[in-house]
Amino acid sequence: MTNRIFVVDDDVVSLKLSTAVLKQAGYEVLTAQRGYEALQRIDQIRPDLLILDLNMPDMTGYEVCQKLRSNPRYTHLPILMLTGANTLEEKVKGFEAGVDDYLVKPFQPVEFQVRVKSLIRRNATAPAVAVSKSVSxxxxxxxxxxxxxxxxxxxxxxxxxxxxxxxxxxxxxxxxxxxxxxxxxxxxxxxxxxxxxxxxxxxxxxxxxxxxxxxxxxxxxxxxxxxxxxxxxxxxxxxxxxxxxxxxxxxxxxxxxxxxxxxxxxxxxxxxxxxxxxxxxxxxxxxxxxxxxxxxxxxxxxxxxxxxxxxxxxxxxxxxxxxxxxxxxxxxxxxxxxxxxxxxxxxxxxxxxxxxxxxxxxxxxxxxxxxxxxxxxxxxxxxxxxxxxxxxxxxxxxxxxxxxx
Ligand SMILES: Nc1ncnc2c1ncn2[C@@H]1O[C@H](COP(=O)(O)OP(=O)(O)OP(=O)(O)O)[C@@H](O)[C@H]1O
Ligand SMILES: [Mg+2]
CATH class of the missing domain: 3.40.50.300 (P-loop containing nucleotide triphosphate hydrolases)
Known part of the structure; x- marks a missing residue:
């Protein structure tokens, strides 16, 4: 079954780019440009992986991540933070908020794809959340x-x-x-x-x-x-x-x-x-x-x-x-x-x-x-x-x- 990835990024160009790379790798990709929108839609999208930008106008990626991790449904959802922010402090903050992996923009498409694949594979053995996938x-x-x-x-x-x-x-x-x-x-x-x-x-x-x-x-x-x-x-x-x-x-x-x-x-x-x-x-x-x-x-x-x-x-x-x-x-x-x-x-x-x-x-x-x-x-x-x-x-x-x- 095709894995579904939800990408949240306020920058349209960056969003298009990561979407294109993921689609090329055969994933189904859905997108949002705001943290709040991501939280609103995630129940319905039920992604296999969430990719989060750090700096967004309404909420930071950290906040989105923390909110999700406080919900039992999303304890095991793999989250990759994709961001231009590159300091150690920012990375540590990301991991503390609950992200599983961190990739700095601009990225190499191959590295991006490999990390995505490994995060999804790791989660395949995690406890299953009751989800019904798209049938269409x-x-x-x-x-x-x-x-x-x-x-x-x-x-x-x-x-x-x-x-x-x-x-x-x-x-x-x-x-x-x-x-x-x-x-x-x-x-x-x-x-x-x-x-x-x-x-x-x-x-x-x-x-x-x-x-x-x-x-x-x-x-x-x-x-x-x-x-x-x-x-x-x-x-x-x-x-x-x-x-x-x-x-x-x-x-x-x-x-x-x-x-x-x-x-x-x-x-x-x-x-x-x-x-x-x-x-x-x-x-x-x-x-x-x-x-x-x-x-x-x-x-x-x-x-x-x-x-x-x-x-x-x-x-x-x-x-x-x-x-x-x-x-x-x-x-x-x-x-x-x-x-x-x-x-x-x-x-x-x-x-x-x-x-x-x-x-x-x-x-x-x-x-x-x-x-x-x-x-x-x-x-x-x-x-x-x-x-x-x-x-x-x-x-x-x-x-x-x-x-x-
Ligand atoms: N194979 C065909 N042989 C003859 N006429 C056809 C054929 N296919 C479509 N048509 C005719 O072409 C006309 C346009 O068809 P249709 O409305 O389906 O096109 P469309 O691409 O959706 O148009 P629009 O750009 O207005 O949305 C209709 O009159 C239709 O009957
Ligand atoms: Mg028509």
């Missing part, structure tokens, strides 16, 4: 070019995951200014992100998030974009991180439909994703922007293993060839979606997506197989107790393909 797989779909089919694919993939596994899943519309997922699913907009944007992100509870969800008859839940654009503006990166973290503990799959602008909320969502699907169309502008996106993701330290490309044919003629696109981007395309204009326009205009109405249409088959491939390994390993029609369809197709080989 988070899949984000994005494109920096609009209108390439991100929402269509996010909706159909989310529906497919629900239909295959018959487990609750949530689609989060993160095109916060004008996202259309609720309309595309014919759901009256009774609740939305607007309900959560009004709240202090650190204090949001899962029950409040659940009240903001719209229920689709399929079993899919939707956190819709607000009706008014100005309500979308109130939703911050902290809201997004908090809401995703809470939902991750309750729902097996989260599908994120991202805005085509890279805003702080978009970055927060990308940071929380286990798998990122970049959607593009076979035309030059889309390929260009995908190249820029891949470069940015490399810079953010996202592993290429967790990034897949989807080539969506939103037009019928003059398409660039798949092989040319792959060699230009130096990244394989995982899924090619054919042109299916009539089918998809009809789906949008009726509010009944293809996966609800016609999962056996060739478009539906492609999406269903891809949704299965994206599913959690622990699900794919075992046959569900009562297999769904969708599960039977997919596994039958897999077997047929295998027997052909």
């Amino acid at each position: 797989k988070v899949v984000a779909l994005c494109s920096l070019r609009g209108g390439v089919g991100v929402s269509t694919l996010a909706i159909d993939l989310a529906l497919s995951l629900v239909q295959i596994w018959q487990l609750p899943a949530v689609l989060l519309d993160l095109a916060l200014m004008g996202g259309q997922d609720a309309v595309m699913l014919n759901l009256p907009l009774r609740n939305s992100w607007a309900d959560l944007g009004k709240l202090d992100p650190a204090e949001i509870e899962i029950e409040q998030v659940q009240r903001a969800l719209l229920a689709h008859p399929s079993g899919l839940y939707v956190l819709a974009a607000p009706h008014l654009l100005e309500q979308g503006e109130k939703v911050t990166a902290e809201h997004v991180s908090r809401v995703i973290a809470l939902l991750k503990e309750r729902y097996h799959y989260l599908v994120l439909d991202l805005s085509h602008n890279i805003q702080e909320t978009t970055l927060a969502a990308l940071d929380a994703a286990d798998q990122i699907l970049i959607v593009m169309t076979p035309e030059l502008a889309s390929v260009y922007v995908t190249a820029r996106t891949l470069a940015m993701f490399d810079g953010l330290g996202y592993s290429r293993n967790n990034i897949s490309l989807i080539l969506n044919s939103t037009f019928q003629h003059h398409a660039l060839a798949r092989s040319d696109i792959e060699s230009a981007l130096k990244h394989p395309i995982s899924l090619v979606v054919p042109f299916a204009s009539d089918l998809l326009i009809n789906a949008i205009n009726t509010g009944v997506p293809v996966m609800t109405k016609a999962p056996e249409h060739p478009f539906g088959v492609l999406i269903e197989d891809f949704a299965y491939a994206l599913s959690k390994d622990e699900h794919k390993l075992l046959q569900p107790p009562t297999p769904s029609p969708a599960w039977k369809r997919v596994t039958q197709r897999y077997q047929q393909q295998r027997s052909k080989k």
Whole structure:
């Protein structure tokens, strides 16, 4: 299971840097920029390791550490203090406050990773605290070019995951200014992100998030974009991180439909994703922007293993060839979606997506197989107790393909 690390640092650059190094090493990373916020969120995050900066505006790292150590739940939580402060006196004070290890910035990424690994390993033998870890797989779909089919694919993939596994899943519309997922699913907009944007992100509870969800008859839940654009503006990166973290503990799959602008909320969502699907169309502008996106993701330290490309044919003629696109981007395309204009326009205009109405249409088959491939390994390993029609369809197709080989 992926270990989860909570990094608390008021310096954004330093936070990004340590996050990138930890993610590269395969950890799940959550962040806070204030000591008080860290104390508020730690119960819900339940990290395997806490990394604390020393000097923060509201509380020092020592104070955060002392507060945690006075709670029996956190007696054994490994704490690494990461700070620019380098005197012996400061170090001694840190150990007295209860930190387990101390690393001075700037650090060597390798040393950082080794210390983190050793702290987590040491704790693995410590008495277990009753924790229930995240159960969720988070899949984000994005494109920096609009209108390439991100929402269509996010909706159909989310529906497919629900239909295959018959487990609750949530689609989060993160095109916060004008996202259309609720309309595309014919759901009256009774609740939305607007309900959560009004709240202090650190204090949001899962029950409040659940009240903001719209229920689709399929079993899919939707956190819709607000009706008014100005309500979308109130939703911050902290809201997004908090809401995703809470939902991750309750729902097996989260599908994120991202805005085509890279805003702080978009970055927060990308940071929380286990798998990122970049959607593009076979035309030059889309390929260009995908190249820029891949470069940015490399810079953010996202592993290429967790990034897949989807080539969506939103037009019928003059398409660039798949092989040319792959060699230009130096990244394989995982899924090619054919042109299916009539089918998809009809789906949008009726509010009944293809996966609800016609999962056996060739478009539906492609999406269903891809949704299965994206599913959690622990699900794919075992046959569900009562297999769904969708599960039977997919596994039958897999077997047929295998027997052909
Ligand atoms: N494979 C396809 N074949 C034909 N049309 C498609 C295909 N995929 C998507 N479309 C059409 O492209 C249009 C845009 O789709 P969609 O709203 O899903 O894109 P988007 O990337 O979410 O857009 P936005 O940037 O506005 O959020 C819709 O009319 C949809 O039906
Ligand atoms: Mg969209």
